[in-house]
Structure formats: C-alpha cells, structure tokens
C-alpha cells in the first residue's frame with residue numbers, strides 16, 4: 316500500500332476528521348507522506364492523490380480501473396447508483412454519452428448557450444439595479460438566475476422572480492450539496508451515517524426535499540410526454556430524452572436505461588451539480604473583488620479597453636482578456652469549488668508500483684493540488700498574476716484541475732466556464748463592488764460540503780456607467 320500514518324485499530328485515523336475539514340486534513344498529510352499516500356478511515360481504505368501528475372496517471376492513463384465511484388458514501392446512500400454522478404457501468408455510460416450529445420446540440424461553446432446565459436444575466440442585472448447603494452447579499456438572486464439557465468435548457472421552462480416554486484427548488488438543490496461533506500467523518504462508517512442523520516435534523520429535510528423534487532419532475536415528465544408529438548415543441552433535454560426512450564422501446568431493446576425513473580434522477584443530478592458549483596464560483600469572484608480593489612481596477616481597465624460599455628461581452632472576448640482569464644483561474648485554484656473527486660477501483664490493481672486493494676476509495680484532492688506549496692509557493696495569497704507571463708499572456712497550468720480529469724471529469728465544464736465569464740464581465744461592466752459602511756470585510760472562511768462555499772456576506776453595488784462612459 317502507499318505510505319501513510321499508522322492509525323488506531325479499527326478506526327484508523329477517523330477521529331482526525333472531527334477537528335479539520337477533510338480537504339485540508341488530506342493536504343496536511345500529503346506534506347508528510349507525499350502526493351500519493353493511504354489512510355485507514357473507519358472501515359475504509361483510502362488512497363489520497365495530491366498531485367496533478369498522479370491524478371492524470373490514475374484517472375486518465377489507468378482510467379478503466381479508477382473511473383468508478385466508491386460505494387458506501389453518504390451520497391451513494393441517497394442516490395443509490397441512479398442519475399449520473401453516482402451511476403456505474405451501462406447506466407453511467409449511456410447517460411453520460413447522451414447528456415454530452417444533447418449539450419453539444421445546444422451548441423456548447425458556441426453562441427446558443429451564450430444566448431441562454433445572457434438572457435438570465437440581463438434579468439439578473441435588472442434585479443440588482445434595485446439594490447444599488449444598500450447592503451445586499453447577492454446569493455439568492457444569483458442562484459435564481461443560474462437555476463433558470465439550466466432549468467430552461469433541461470426542462471424548457473423559466474421561473475419569474477417571486478414564483479412560488481422557485482424558493483424551495485433553489486433551497487432544496489443547494490441544501491443537497493452543502494449539507495453533505497463528501498470526504499467528511501460520516502462517510503466512512505455506515506453506523507455513523509445512520510446516527511449522524513438523527514444528529515443533523517436538516518438531514519431529514521434533504522430526504523423530504525428529494526422526494527418533493529422527484530414528484531415535481533414526475534409532473535414535468537407527464538407534461539412533456541403529452542406534448543412530445545407536437546411538431547412545434549421547443550428543444551430541451553427532457554424532450555430529447557423521451558424521444559430517445561421511445562425510439563429504444565420501438566426497437567424492442569430489453570436492457571433499456573432510458574426509464575422515467577432514471578430521467579428524474581438524471582435531471583435532479585444535473586440541477587444539483589449545475590447550480591451550486593456555478594453560484595459558488597461567482598460568489599468567490601465577488602468576494603475577491605471586494606477584498607482586492609486593486610485587482611478589480613485591473614479588471615475594469617481590461618474590460619473597458621477590450622469591450623467598453625456599448626456592447627455586451629461575448630465568450631470570444633476572453634481570448635483578448637488574459638487578466639480576466641487569469642482572475643477566473645485563480646478563483647478556481649483558490650476556491651477549489653469542488654475540493655474532492657471521489658473515485659473507486661472495483662478490482663485490485665497497482666499505482667506507482669503500490670498495491671491498491673479492490674474497492675479502495677480513491678480521493679483526488681483537488682484542493683490539495685491547488686494549495687500545494689511546492690507548486691504554488693504562496694498558495695494562501697490570491698494572485699491572478701501567477702497566471703500571467705512576462706509578455707502579459709495567459710499561462711495555462713496543468714495544476715489547475717477544478718473540473719478534474721479523465722472520463723469521469725465534469726460534464727458541464729464548458730457551460731460553467733461560459734456562465735462564469737459572462738456573469739463576471741457583465742457584472743463588472745455595470746458595477747463596482749464594495750463593502751457596505753459599518754460592515755466587516757468578508758472573510759475567507761468557508762463551509763465545506765460537496766462544494767467549498769464562502770460564508771454569507773453583504774456587498775455594496777455602485778454603478779460604474781458614469782466612469783466607464
């Protein structure tokens with residue numbers, strides 16, 4: 316086995332996770348045992364990967380073995396192998412291939428996804444207009460807009476602000492990721508998962524929310540089925556899925572993966588991962604703008620010289636905006652939005668000559684890779700300049716792995732990148748971001764769930780139009 320600390324009999328090093336968030340703990344252990352080490356955590360044998368080299372070796376070069384999900388996590392307990400993020404084998408392969416295919420038909424990376432994003436950006440900026448000059452926690456309005464992007468693409472509808480269904484959907488989707496710490500204490504011992512549910516009353520709420528959400532999707536599926544033959548129906552993910560389902564039934568396929576139940580879980584997964592990750596990224600962006608007015612000023616200068624105020628930013632603009640790209644890279648590095656990628660190996664194998672017993676948990680410590688002092692020198696400093704070379708051009712680093720690598724990497728990376736660039740530049744075109752009078756400068760402390768979330772903070776928006784004009 317790879318080297319690692321000697322833990323106590325039966326529980327190994329499990330109790331260390333009571334005092335420290337798992338990504339930070341895994342990173343600290345890597346300083347002692349190197350970028351590839353093993354731990355015994357409760358009943359689980361865990362192999363931690365803390366360098367992009369070994370992440371690529373395991374998830375890309377030995378991807379056949381390591382691109383599985385571990386069983387027994389809190390998430391797998393909730394999702395039970397349905398949907399996509401926790402699915403395996405044929406269900407995962409067909410769901411992933413189909414989802415990527417439909418996303419491509421939306422014109423991923425081309426103008427039509429931008430149109431979905433820009434429409435919500437426009438409404439978001441209108442909403443924020445009413446908040447200028449007063450303390451404002453942007454979280455909920457951002458979440459609504461980001462939800463509308465995916466909601467529109469996947470089920471063909473948009474919410475209007477104030478819709479009675481909107482608040483519970485946003486709350487229920489966000490809660491699913493913030494309440495479960497992917498590498499945390501409760502994951503490693505089934506009995507603790509059971510007891511933990513009783514200790515965290517909100518955990519019951521997650522269960523109730525999942526049911527409520529799935530019931531809502533059942534209704535949406537029924538509506539879509541009723542309208543499937545309408546030649547004027549719009550293009551959305553749910554219609555495409557149901558059309559594929561019908562085709563496979565007509566072909567008489569026995570092992571059909573495209574069931575209504577799988578569709579409900581798949582859509583639910585896509586909303587959960589598509590919402591909180593992007594909202595968290597944008598909140599980190601705003602937090603750093605507020606904390607670093609000198610960086611915000613450099614972003615203004617680039618934006619004003621490349622785009623100005625007479626037209627909206629396009630995703631193409633990024634190619635001429637290296638400092639903005641460097642800023643986003645630094646947010647992905649520092650924020651490490653999804654700090655851990657949990658994989659598993661169904662069979663015994665080797666990695667770097669070490670024996671990896673079957674059904675180990677393989678944890679890609681994305682946070683650890685982004686905070687490795689040997690690579691970044693001063694990881695605790697937020698410095699977009701680390702991604703700019705002496706000619707002012709963007710440095711692309713293989714050590715930024717926010718979306719992970721290999722066949723199980725983030726399926727929504729292109730969408731997330733477009734959303735981040737468009738919202739950041741759209742907001743900067745309109746506002747300067749500051750701290751309301753009498754409020755503290757927001758801190759860097761965060762809550763560790765499946766995502767690393769900044770704590771709630773208030774902003775002060777000041778319109779820039781006079782200056783930019």
Ligand code: HEM
Nearest residue numbers: 400588589592593652653656718719723724725726727731
């Ligand atoms: C900045 C935003 C985002 C970040 C940082 C992010 C990051 C990640 C990471 C690290 C993984 C785990 C990969 C692994 O296990 O190796 C993942 C998986 C996934 N992401 Fe994202 N993600 C983001 C946004 C999105 C969006 C917008 C969508 C789609 C709407 C999406 C869909 C997925 C899916 C479906 C998976 C599971 C893939 C699978 O198991 O095959 N993500 N993401």
